[in-house]
Amino acid sequence: MNTSTKHDGPSATHKAPVATRDKPSADVVRGWLQEVPDPEIPVISVVDLGIIRHIEWQADTLVVHVTPTYSGCPATAEINADIETRLRREGIDKIRLQRQLSPAWRTAWISDEGRAKLLDYGISPPVEGTGACGLGRPETTVCCPRCRSIDTENVSQFGSTPCKAAYRCNACLEPFDYFKCI
Amino acid sequence: MSSSNQTHSESGASPFEFLLQMGDNCLILAHRNSQWCGHGPALEEDIAIANISLDLIGQTQLWLGLAGEVEGAGRSADDLAYLRDAFDFRNLLLVERPNGDFGLTLMRQFLFDAWHLPMLKGLQQSTDQRVAEIAEKSVREVAYHLERSSDLIVRLGDGSEQSHQRMQSALDELWSYTGEMLDFDDLSPTLVSQGMVPQAQGIAEAFNQHVSETLQQATLTQPASEFVRRGGKTGIHSEHLGYVLAEMQFLQRAYPGATW
Numbered sequence: 001m002n003t004s005t006k007h008d009g010p011s012a013t014h015k016a017p018v019a020t021r022d023k024p025s026a027d028v029v030r031g032w033l034q035e036v037p038d039p040e041i042p043v044i045s046v047v048d049l050g051i052i053r054h055i056e057w058q059a060d061t062l063v064v065h066v067t068p069t070y071s072g073c074p075a076t077a078e079i080n081a082d083i084e085t086r087l088r089r090e091g092i093d094k095i096r097l098q099r100q101l102s103p104a105w106r107t108a109w110i111s112d113e114g115r116a117k118l119l120d121y122g123i124s125p126p127v128e129g130t131g132a133c134g135l136g137r138p139e140t141t142v143c144c145p146r147c148r149s150i151d152t153e154n155v156s157q158f159g160s161t162p163c164k165a166a167y168r169c170n171a172c173l174e175p176f177d178y179f180k181c182i
Numbered sequence: 183m184s185s186s187n188q189t190h191s192e193s194g195a196s197p198f199e200f201l202l203q204m205g206d207n208c209l210i211l212a213h214r215n216s217q218w219c220g221h222g223p224a225l226e227e228d229i230a231i232a233n234i235s236l237d238l239i240g241q242t243q244l245w246l247g248l249a250g251e252v253e254g255a256g257r258s259a260d261d262l263a264y265l266r267d268a269f270d271f272r273n274l275l276l277v278e279r280p281n282g283d284f285g286l287t288l289m290r291q292f293l294f295d296a297w298h299l300p301m302l303k304g305l306q307q308s309t310d311q312r313v314a315e316i317a318e319k320s321v322r323e324v325a326y327h328l329e330r331s332s333d334l335i336v337r338l339g340d341g342s343e344q345s346h347q348r349m350q351s352a353l354d355e356l357w358s359y360t361g362e363m364l365d366f367d368d369l370s371p372t373l374v375s376q377g378m379v380p381q382a383q384g385i386a387e388a389f390n391q392h393v394s395e396t397l398q399q400a401t402l403t404q405p406a407s408e409f410v411r412r413g414g415k416t417g418i419h420s421e422h423l424g425y426v427l428a429e430m431q432f433l434q435r436a437y438p439g440a441t442w
């Protein structure tokens with residue numbers, strides 16, 4: 001996290017309370033949230049992940065609609081706390097994080113930038129259009145993040161977290177995580 | 183149980199009790215699966231089963247959260263999970279069956295998934311928007327559960343002589359518990375007639391078709407017996423549920439209100 005002096009306790013009075021200045025636009029807020037990393041995959045932000053669905057002002061309260069990735073994702077509470085901390089740093093004190101279930105999160109909402117960062121980090125990004133239909137083992141062509149070979153095989157449909165599958169590269173023999181399409 | 187449900191008790195399960203059924207199935211199966219954590223036969227399977235538990239616990243929070251809201255007595259998802267006794271649980275008998283060997287655990291998961299996926303697909307059309315949203319959220323996760331369990335049933339059923347024999351005996355042991363999933367006779371008829379819950383028939387057909395195709399591929403023989411064991415959905419459980427709850431609820435019972 002960026003350690004600016006903005007949250008150095010009570011002496012940080014250089015920012016007026018939000019009610020007395022213009023309410024920052026949704027785009028500005030989105031820009032701040034672009035700097036909030038996903039706790040489990042810190043190279044991508046909550047905006048890259050596509051979980052920030054809507055940002056709006058309701059009277060003097062900033063409402064951020066956040067959708068969970070997987071319903072049991074243990075990072076959900078931490079993500080909310082990180083978003084709130086980031087907004088408070090900008091002097092916003094009336095914040096409401098609204099859980100939005102529908103439409104359900106899908107990997108298609110991960111930004112192109114986010115996909116590039118995933119691959120760079122060693123996680124093969126989701127191949128869209130290959131979500132599970134519940135019928136047997138998928139035949140998805142997945143690229144090895146290390147050597148970029150597509151000669152890879154699925155080891156298990158569940159990797160280190162529910163959102164990933166475990167793969168192995170037959171070219172460089174490296175095991176890797178694949179971010180499943182959902 | 184709260185007296186607010188008594189008006190429904192004569193004519194079948196209330197919306198509250200139906201939501202408990204959905205949540206309790208996820209919760210008890212997740213707990214059973216979590217007992218494998220660190221004991222799986224292979225690292226990948228150990229991780230997979232723990233992650234499936236995580237999905238199911240997430241879904242439990244959604245279903246029991248809504249159940250508490252519908253009941254209107256101020257009970258949270260946690261209250262419902264940790265502070266009810268066995269007779270107030272509404273899960274299927276299938277999901278409280280002991281783990282047995284890994285084959286039995288997998289077969290239990292497969293039979294449940296094969297019902298859970300079409301059930302959630304049906305519930306996506308629920309006239310209750312909140313139910314439809316939870317189903318929409320869960321259905322993509324459960325498609326992966328069924329994909330994995332179907333794949334493993336085929337590989338182990340059509341595997342070695344020993345794996346085949348274990349999968350067949352798991353199927354024979356669990357088959358009589360599947361019937362309880364396939365009719366909604368325990369529900370108040372208005373739940374189906376008003377469209378909160380889909381027709382049972384379509385779900386039973388989807389279950390039967392997927393199960394018979396998968397078992398055929400797995401070279402396993404579907405048991406001929408039509409005997410059905412019931413009770414879980416109306417709160418009449420086997421002795422096994424008590425042991426699950428004793429372990430799962432211990433901390434909240436011993437240290438009421440404890441938090442992280």
Ligand SMILES: [Zn+2]
Pocket residue numbers: 144145146147148149169170171172173174
């Ligand atoms: Zn490689």
